[in-house]
Amino acid sequence: MENExxxxxxNIHNSIQQTAIQFKRNPADIKLIAVSxxxxxAKIQAALDCEQHEFxxxxxxxxxxxxxxxxxxxxxxxxxxxxxxxxxxxxxxNNNIFCIQSIDSVxxxxxxxxxxxxxxxxxxxxxxxxxxxxxxxxxxxxxxxYALRDYILQSNKLTLQGFMGIGPLExxxxxxxxxxxxxxxxxLKLWKxxxxxxxxxxxxxxxxxxxxxxxxxxxxxxxxxxxxxxxVRPS
Ligand SMILES: *Cc1c(COP(=O)(O)O)cnc(C)c1O
Numbered sequence: 755m756e757n758e759x760x761x762x763x764x765n766i767h768n769s770i771q772q773t774a775i776q777f778k779r780n781p782a783d784i785k786l787i788a789v790s791x792x793x794x795x796a797k798i799q800a801a802l803d804c805e806q807h808e809f810x811x812x813x814x815x816x817x818x819x820x821x822x823x824x825x826x827x828x829x830x831x832x833x834x835x836x837x838x839x840x841x842x843x844x845x846x847x848n849n850n851i852f853c854i855q856s857i858d859s860v861x862x863x864x865x866x867x868x869x870x871x872x873x874x875x876x877x878x879x880x881x882x883x884x885x886x887x888x889x890x891x892x893x894x895x896x897x898x899x900y901a902l903r904d905y906i907l908q909s910n911k912l913t914l915q916g917f918m919g920i921g922p923l924e925x926x927x928x929x930x931x932x933x934x935x936x937x938x939x940x941x942l943k944l945w946k947x948x949x950x951x952x953x954x955x956x957x958x959x960x961x962x963x964x965x966x967x968x969x970x971x972x973x974x975x976x977x978x979x980x981x982x983x984x985x986v987r988p989s
Contacts, residue, residue, distance in 0.1 A: 759983060766982060790980070917945075
């Protein structure tokens with residue numbers, strides 16, 4: 755199992771390297787988040803042993819257990835929450851979380867401000883809806899995203915670092931590419947209205963196991979990869 759995870763990580767890093775060069779990107783600008791939802795601690799440990807330090811979890815309760823298990827590694831692990839957060843879970847959020855990627859409403863941002871146990875600001879990404887025609891997918895619409903951005907900017911508990919998007923399940927690569935490019939465009943528009951210095955770029959968290967090369971082509975600088983690292987998730 756350790757060897758498999760090691761090989762998977764090596765292959766993914768190679769692929770990131772090649773794709774970045776192909777699209778004239780700097781490979782060092784592209785971060786890899788290992789999505790460890792439903793995976794056990796032994797697998798996370800195996801990835802840690804391969805110098806993988808960024809991990810993504812979907813569920814606050816599952817994250818709490820894993821955080822407890824790896825408390826001795828807090829210097830080595832950055833936890834990212836990437837799943838839909840129910841408002842009644844906001845009180846469990848604390849600074850052991852490095853970044854919350856799934857802020858998709860002003861209500862949720864407000865609830866985290868009120869209830870989270872924070873002793874310093876916490877990094878957040880705005881989750882933008884990728885496909886405006888798909889009503890079932892989480893994420894905030896482009897129209898409402900301005901108000902959420904402005905709310906986070908005036909917050910003294912949340913630090914806006916960028917944007918996250920989840921690709922549509924079904925669509926073929928050409929359609930996906932179009933949606934990803936439009937995600938990047940809108941995210942950069944939201945960002946550049948506030949930060950105009952060319953060196954200050956937002957995080958664009960986009961791309962999973964099956965589409966991360968397309969995401970890199972479309973400007974992603976943070977990939978969230980689960981099954982291609984850890985194997986099929988136990989359910
Ligand atoms: C599960 C999940 C991933 C990883 O998916 P894989 O297909 O296993 O790479 C990425 N992002 C989010 C938001 C997820 O829920």
